[in-house]
Amino acid sequence: MDIPKQIRDCGLRATLPRVRVLQLFHEHPGKHLSADDISHLLANEKINVILPTVYRVLMQFADANILIRHTFDAERAVFELNEGSHHDHLICTKCGRVDEFIDEAIERRQKAVAQQRRFVLQTHTLTLYGLCAQCASRVR
Amino acid sequence: MDIPKQIRDCGLRATLPRVRVLQLFHEHPGKHLSADDISHLLANEKINVILPTVYRVLMQFADANILIRHTFDAERAVFELNEGSHHDHLICTKCGRVDEFIDEAIERRQKAVAQQRRFVLQTHTLTLYGLCAQCASRVR
DNA sequence: GTGTATGCAAAGAGTTTGCAGCACT
């Protein structure tokens, strides 16, 4: 995957902050990273990218549909690579782990609910909160 | 409904801010109000309740399960009366209107998805975004 | 009277913006 090219294809210049941020997402597949996470990861590599720049880059990538922005809890936004396939999330309230799932039956029912109310569906978010298998077995 | 009593039953004193805030929710059934909304509504009645107090009261009511706190978009939290029955939401991205729905098939599938992954379900949020019937007909 | 709740002021966290100089194309 040619990351600079992918960036240029969005009409953006392939600058160091943009390349490294996008690489980070490819290096952490399935991870949901916040602006702060990214800032720290870059700092660890001794790359000096300031937080406002991280926000700007993330916002541009989200606008370009390279990333998807989620706000699971209200405190902070997290981003993940847009692999093209929609999915919903399972979040562990103990360890913060985020898993993904897709259930066609639920998707169909959602469309039915919307149609029944003459509601033109654009997007949806479904998030299940609870204890992941590991945390659940540790608790009891 | 004796509002002061309901408040005292939570172990809280029936003060003016608490009584008026809870009354507001009863006066606006089905509405989802933010701290700012409430502050303005109270200001209109010439009741001087400062924003931090509104936040404190809302937080206490949410802790007492009188209210439910939602964070549909990340910008601000909104609250609604807890009528005891779970439901999901349809939000119009044009006019901001919030409707509620419940679909047993979706609820069942969610439990199945969680169980299949040995995930101990605590809560979930499902929100459909799109155009409500009115806005949809106005657009085209 | 006692202890809790409020008003006020200020702090905090996450995020956004203005601007001047630097870097990608």
Next chain:
DNA sequence: AGTGCTGCAAACTCTTTGCATACAC
């Protein structure tokens, strides 16, 4: 060479907290 991008500083929004006074019980 020119325009877009970044760093820096500061602002902004929503929310929380500390403290002294005021009120509910």
